[in-house]
Amino acid sequence: ETGVTQSPTHLIKTRGQQVTLRCSSQSGHNTVSWYQQALGQGPQFIFQYYREEENGRGNFPPRFSGLQFPNYSSELNVNALELDDSALYLCASSFDRNTEAFFGQGTRLTVV
Amino acid sequence: AQSVTQLGSHVSVSEGALVLLRCNYSSSVPPYLFWYVQYPNQGLQLLLKYTSAATLVKGINGFEAEFKKSETSFHLTKPSAHMSDAAEYFCAVRTDNAGNMLTFGGGTRLMVKP
Numbered sequence: 001e002t003g004v005t006q007s008p009t010h011l012i013k014t015r016g017q018q019v020t021l022r023c024s025s026q027s028g029h030n031t032v033s034w035y036q037q038a039l040g041q042g043p044q045f046i047f048q049y050y051r052e053e054e055n056g057r058g059n060f061p062p063r064f065s066g067l068q069f070p071n072y073s074s075e076l077n078v079n080a081l082e083l084d085d086s087a088l089y090l091c092a093s094s095f096d097r098n099t100e101a102f103f104g105q106g107t108r109l110t111v112v
Numbered sequence: 113a114q115s116v117t118q119l120g121s122h123v124s125v126s127e128g129a130l131v132l133l134r135c136n137y138s139s140s141v142p143p144y145l146f147w148y149v150q151y152p153n154q155g156l157q158l159l160l161k162y163t164s165a166a167t168l169v170k171g172i173n174g175f176e177a178e179f180k181k182s183e184t185s186f187h188l189t190k191p192s193a194h195m196s197d198a199a200e201y202f203c204a205v206r207t208d209n210a211g212n213m214l215t216f217g218g219g220t221r222l223m224v225k226p
Contacts, residue, residue: 004155033212042116042202042216043156056213090155094212101212103148103155 004093004104012110013081021076021107023091031055031097032074034066035090037106043090049074050097078109086111114139114205118217126225131190133220135177135203138184145186146204146214147177156202162186173197198224 035043045058049068092101160171
């Protein structure tokens with residue numbers, strides 16, 4: 001059984017660019033959540049996908065968007081990158097919407 | 113809306129000493145509470161969770177936490193610190209009708225002195 005995997009592990013983007021982060025959920029899991037963790041802070045909930053539909057959203061602007069695919073893997077897209085978007089982006093998958101979330105290692109995004 | 117406050121952004125203990133990391137929450141409905149650990153450059157690992165069963169919850173690596181409704185607290189303890197416990201610890205709350213939307217505290221960095 002493989003765990004939650006995220007790619008890439010690190011990337012550097014320029015302000016104004018767009019970025020796509022990817023997450024493969026743990027085998028058998030149909031729910032994926034995304035979190036942003038700024039340096040020195042706790043993670044903040046971005047949104048959750050359940051069976052390919054957005055199932056909840058935190059206080060993030062529309063330029064943060066996502067997708068979940070039929071195999072339950074997921075993407076996080078961020079448009080018009082800002083310097084404050086620099087953070088560790090964590091993906092978590094769970095067997096169902098209300099069960100324990102398992103986190104991946106994260107993608108470290110640096111916006112310059 | 114729920115929130116989590118972790119008192120003490122940094123806690124330092126000697127190896128073998130008691131570890132106490134504090135967490136207070138606010139929630140308008142009965143909460144589910146979690147403690148996660150994060151090692152440098154890694155994701156979050158679940159230590160333990162409270163889901164309205166026993167108020168004293170035992171987790172991995174010798175950690176435990178007690179849910180106290182009257183104090184709205186869920187403090188994390190370990191009787192004897194080990195060097196490998198040095199990490200960042202996060203308390204989180206989830207309301208049972210909010211899917212997996214976790215609200216995290218700001219974290220406490222635990223340092224263990226030899």
